[in-house]
Amino acid sequence: MSLLSLSAMKTSIGQYAVLHDVTLEVPEGGVFVLLGRNGAGKTTTLRSIMGLWRPSPGSVRFRDRDITTMHTADIARLGFAYVPENMGVFGGLTVEENLILATSKGKFDPVRLKRVYALFPALEKFWTKQAWALSGGQKQMLAVARSIIEPRELILIDEPTKGLAPSIIDAMADAFREIAATTTILLVEQNFEFAKALGRDMAVIDDGRIAHRGSMADFVADKQLQDRLLSLSA
Amino acid sequence: MKNLGAMFERFGGVNLLPVLVAIVAFVLIGAPSSWVTLTIAGLAMGMMIFLMASGLSLIFGLMDVLNFGHSAFVSFGAFVAASVLAFFGAWLGGDSVFLSGLALFLAIAAAIVVGLLGGWFFERVIVKPVYKDHLRQILITMGALIVAEQIILAIWGGTPTSVPRPAFLEGAWIVGDVSVEVYRVFAFALGLAVYAALALILNRTRIGLLIRAGVENREMVEALGFRVDRLFVAVFMVGSALAAMGGAMWAGYQTLISPALGAEMMIVVFIVVIIGGLGSIEGTLLGALLVGLLGNYVGFLAPKMALASNMILMMAILMWRPSGLRPAIK
Numbered sequence A: 001m002s003l004l005s006l007s008a009m010k011t012s013i014g015q016y017a018v019l020h021d022v023t024l025e026v027p028e029g030g031v032f033v034l035l036g037r038n039g040a041g042k043t044t045t046l047r048s049i050m051g052l053w054r055p056s057p058g059s060v061r062f063r064d065r066d067i068t069t070m071h072t073a074d075i076a077r078l079g080f081a082y083v084p085e086n087m088g089v090f091g092g093l094t095v096e097e098n099l100i101l102a103t104s105k106g107k108f109d110p111v112r113l114k115r116v117y118a119l120f121p122a123l124e125k126f127w128t129k130q131a132w133a134l135s136g137g138q139k140q141m142l143a144v145a146r147s148i149i150e151p152r153e154l155i156l157i158d159e160p161t162k163g164l165a166p167s168i169i170d171a172m173a174d175a176f177r178e179i180a181a182t183t184t185i186l187l188v189e190q191n192f193e194f195a196k197a198l199g200r201d202m203a204v205i206d207d208g209r210i211a212h213r214g215s216m217a218d219f220v221a222d223k224q225l226q227d228r229l230l231s232l233s234a
Numbered sequence B: 001m002k003n004l005g006a007m008f009e010r011f012g013g014v015n016l017l018p019v020l021v022a023i024v025a026f027v028l029i030g031a032p033s034s035w036v037t038l039t040i041a042g043l044a045m046g047m048m049i050f051l052m053a054s055g056l057s058l059i060f061g062l063m064d065v066l067n068f069g070h071s072a073f074v075s076f077g078a079f080v081a082a083s084v085l086a087f088f089g090a091w092l093g094g095d096s097v098f099l100s101g102l103a104l105f106l107a108i109a110a111a112i113v114v115g116l117l118g119g120w121f122f123e124r125v126i127v128k129p130v131y132k133d134h135l136r137q138i139l140i141t142m143g144a145l146i147v148a149e150q151i152i153l154a155i156w157g158g159t160p161t162s163v164p165r166p167a168f169l170e171g172a173w174i175v176g177d178v179s180v181e182v183y184r185v186f187a188f189a190l191g192l193a194v195y196a197a198l199a200l201i202l203n204r205t206r207i208g209l210l211i212r213a214g215v216e217n218r219e220m221v222e223a224l225g226f227r228v229d230r231l232f233v234a235v236f237m238v239g240s241a242l243a244a245m246g247g248a249m250w251a252g253y254q255t256l257i258s259p260a261l262g263a264e265m266m267i268v269v270f271i272v273v274i275i276g277g278l279g280s281i282e283g284t285l286l287g288a289l290l291v292g293l294l295g296n297y298v299g300f301l302a303p304k305m306a307l308a309s310n311m312i313l314m315m316a317i318l319m320w321r322p323s324g325l326r327p328a329i330k
C-alpha cells in the first residue's frame, strides 16, 4: 500500500482550474520526485495535499485515511512537514524560535538538534539571529531543518534549490539523502540534475495532469521523453 | 544627508520621533511649564489610545480582519466602568484609599470582563462568517458599531454620563510652577504596565511566538500544526478587553462621556494602527504616543488644527514609510 494516494484531483483557484486530473501513488520511504515545467501545477499539487487548496472533486488519502477535507493543522499533526516554495521562514523570529515552533511540545530532542547542527552548521552559528537577516541558502536550510526537527511521516518540499549557489545545492542533496533514509520525501523540482541524483520513483506533471510515472532510472535513460515533457519549447 | 540618516538610525530610528516632536514643540511653545503639562497629557492620552488600538493591530495582523466595530468595546468599557464607579459612589467619596481603589479596580475589571465576553461573541457571531472578505467585514462590523451605539443609548440614555473617580486620583501635584494632574500619571503608568506585559507575552511565551509567527505567515503556522483560527479567538477577546480597558480609563480622564465616544475614537485608533504599522504592538505604541503628543501640542499652539493634525501626520508618515513606522515583518 502506498503512503499517499491522490486520486482524480481537480483543484481550482478562483474560477480557474489549475489541476485537471492528478492521480498519483507515493510509496513509503525514499525520495519521490515530481517534475514538471514552470506553471504545470507542482506547487498546486503540494498545496492541495496540505489542505491549503481544496481539490473538488478528487481525494487525498494518507495510509488508509481520507484527509481531503481535513484542516491543514490537523494534516500537519499526522506527521506531514511542508517546505513551501517561498520557504515560509518567519523573518521576525530567530533561527531558534523558528525551529522551536516546528516542535509539537516546544522542546528540542537533543539528538535531533545535533543532527540538524551537523547537517546545517550555519544554523548553529546564527542560532539567535533573526531569520530575515539570513542569506537565501541559510533560509532554505532553516526551512528544511524545521521539517526534520521532529520525526515525520512525509515531507513535502517545493523547489528547494531555486536560486541557490551550487555548493549549497550539494549540501542540500547530502541532507536529503540522509533524511530520506528514515522518512519519505515528496520533492518537487525543476532542477533535473539535482532531482535525478536523489529520486527512486518519479512522475511528471504537465498542464495539471500526470503525464508520466515511472522509475527515475528509466526516465534518465529516455532522452526523448525528457525533451517532450520538460523542455521549454514543447 | 546620508550621514544624518545613519545618525538617526543609530540613535533609535523611528523610536526617536516622539522625542523629536517634543523638542520641536518645546521650541515653539516657549513656556517650559506649559510644555511639561502638555507633554504629560500627551503621553497619558497616547497610552490610553495604545490600549484601544493594540488589539486592532493584532487582529488585523493575524487574520487580516478589518474590524470597524473595535471601538464599540471602547464605548462599552467606558460606560460599564462609569456605572460601576457610580454604584460605588459612597466608597469613592469616602476617606478610605483602599475602598476607592477597590471601586476603581472593580470598574476596570468589569470593563475587561465585558470586553472579553463581548469579544468572544463578536468574533464567533459577526466576524467568523466573513473571514477573507474585506468588503463584507467593513459593512458588517460598521453595522455592529451602529447597533452597539444604539444599545448604549438604550441603556445609558443620550445625555452625557458623568464619571466619578476616586479622590486619590483627583487634583494635581504642583512641582515648582508645573502642575501635574494625578490621573494622567496614573493612566500613563497603567498603560505602560500593560504594554510591558504584552511585550513580555509576545516575546517570551510560546503563545506569543505563535501570534508573531501567525501575523507574518498564517498558512505556515497552520502547516506546522497549529490552529490559528482558535488562537485568533483568544487574541480577539484580549484585544477587545484591552479596548474596553482603554475606554474605562478614557472615561475617567474625560469625566463626561456620550454614546458617540466609540465612533469618535475609531478614527484616531485607525490612524494610530496605520501609522504604527499593522501587526506590531511596538509600532502601535509609537503611533499612539505620537498622536497623543501631537494632539496636545497642536491643541495648544493652533487649536483649529487639532483635528487635521492627525490626518496630516498619517499622510506624512505614509509618504515616508508606506507600511507604517514599525510594521510586523511580512
Ligand SMILES: Nc1ncnc2c1ncn2[C@@H]1O[C@H](COP(=O)(O)OP(=O)(O)O)[C@@H](O)[C@H]1O
Binding pocket: A013, A016, A018, A036, A037, A038, A039, A040, A041, A042, A043, A044, A045
Ligand atoms: N494564487 C493563484 N491564483 C491564480 N492562478 C494561480 C495561482 N497560483 C498558481 N496559479 C496558476 O496555476 C498554474 C500552476 O501553478 P503552480 O502550481 O504554481 O505551478 P508550478 O509550481 O508547477 O510552477 C499556473 O498557471 C499559475 O499561473
Ligand SMILES: [Mg+2]
Binding pocket: A042, A043, A044, A085, A158
Ligand atoms: Mg511552483
